[in-house]
Amino acid sequence: MAEPLTDDPLVLAGVKFSSRLIMGTGGTTSLDVLGRALAASGTELTTVAIRRVDPGARGSVLDVLAAQGIRVLPNTAGCFTAAEAVRTARLAAEALGTKWVKLEVIADEITLLPDPVELLDAAEQLVALGFTVLPYTNDDPVLAKRLEQAGCAAVMPLGSPIGSGLGIRNPHNIQLMVQAVSVPVILDAGIGTASDASLAMELGCSAVLLATAVTRARDPELMAAAMRSAVIAGRLAYRAGRIPRRHYATPSSPPVDS
Amino acid sequence: MQIVINGNPHEVPDATSLDRAVALISESVTGIAVAVNGDVVSRMAWPRVRLAQGDQIEVLTAVQGG
Numbered sequence: 001m002a003e004p005l006t007d008d009p010l011v012l013a014g015v016k017f018s019s020r021l022i023m024g025t026g027g028t029t030s031l032d033v034l035g036r037a038l039a040a041s042g043t044e045l046t047t048v049a050i051r052r053v054d055p056g057a058r059g060s061v062l063d064v065l066a067a068q069g070i071r072v073l074p075n076t077a078g079c080f081t082a083a084e085a086v087r088t089a090r091l092a093a094e095a096l097g098t099k100w101v102k103l104e105v106i107a108d109e110i111t112l113l114p115d116p117v118e119l120l121d122a123a124e125q126l127v128a129l130g131f132t133v134l135p136y137t138n139d140d141p142v143l144a145k146r147l148e149q150a151g152c153a154a155v156m157p158l159g160s161p162i163g164s165g166l167g168i169r170n171p172h173n174i175q176l177m178v179q180a181v182s183v184p185v186i187l188d189a190g191i192g193t194a195s196d197a198s199l200a201m202e203l204g205c206s207a208v209l210l211a212t213a214v215t216r217a218r219d220p221e222l223m224a225a226a227m228r229s230a231v232i233a234g235r236l237a238y239r240a241g242r243i244p245r246r247h248y249a250t251p252s253s254p255p256v257d258s
Numbered sequence: 259m260q261i262v263i264n265g266n267p268h269e270v271p272d273a274t275s276l277d278r279a280v281a282l283i284s285e286s287v288t289g290i291a292v293a294v295n296g297d298v299v300s301r302m303a304w305p306r307v308r309l310a311q312g313d314q315i316e317v318l319t320a321v322q323g324g
Binding site for chain 1: 264265283284289290291292293296298300301316317318319320321322323324
């Protein structure tokens with residue numbers, strides 16, 4: 001049998017990825033742990049944040065990514081307004097030489113939920129500036145449509161708040177989003193463990209983006225390997241088509257001879 | 259004159275160029291981006307930009323996150 005995933009790449013803005021797991025780099029205790037977790041995850045695309053240069057910093061996350069040939073996706077984490085997010089995306093483009101951006105515009109620090117009004121505004125501005133925009137969004141099918149119409153290359157709904165590990169609180173909305181847009185839907189926050197990642201893929205998401213679930217696990221490298229398998233399993237199950245749920249049993253063996 | 263780089267005051271000669279100011283806190287010129295008073299300045303323009311008293315300079319790079 002041919003390897004079932006080789007003919008099934010994730011395509012973002014015309015770029016093909018054989019892994020459907022996107023791993024963020026936040027939360028590990030060291031660059032060494034991060035490097036081993038990234039390798040175990042099999043990811044080909046990973047997020048970084050843009051912050052002030054620390055003259056005392058030893059090593060750079062960029063060196064870890066370059067050593068493994070992983071494409072870098074800067075985020076706009078920490079931005080509360082469209083103006084801040086656009087400026088951060090432009091700084092990221094200048095620093096990293098990429099016009100891809102994970103667009104985050106958050107409303108407050110307690111929930112880290114996206115501010116939908118500022119998000120759409122920022123997305124429109126960045127698309128006009130030629131950016132490939134991957135917005136972190138609420139699990140709102142209507143907003144997903146608006147982001148797609150604005151020219152975003154994907155929509156990335158949360159399953160639950162960032163870093164909460166609460167999994168996918170509203171699977172029905174995620175399914176509605178998958179049906180509502182033709183760009184990839186990437187489940188982008190709240191994953192706690194492998195079954196959450198599988199569920200996202202079973203619901204029809206094109207990929208899963210996670211960080212905390214791996215980087216703050218007791219063994220990040222082992223959890224990265226679990227997530228890699230979970231995403232593959234969920235994708236295969238989605239493509240295979242699950243059986244309908246029934247209220248009563250359906251025998252899987254023939255009736256007893258009489 | 260005094261300028262502010264990443265929130266910290268620095269005493270520099272009048273009309274110091276932006277590339278010299280950046281070199282005060284970053285050995286590398288790749289993988290970083292610079293804003294002066296909130297405006298992004300591309301790397302090629304750094305030598306041409308003359309700073310003034312009180313200018314606020316941000317020197318940024320990629321860190322773990324997201």
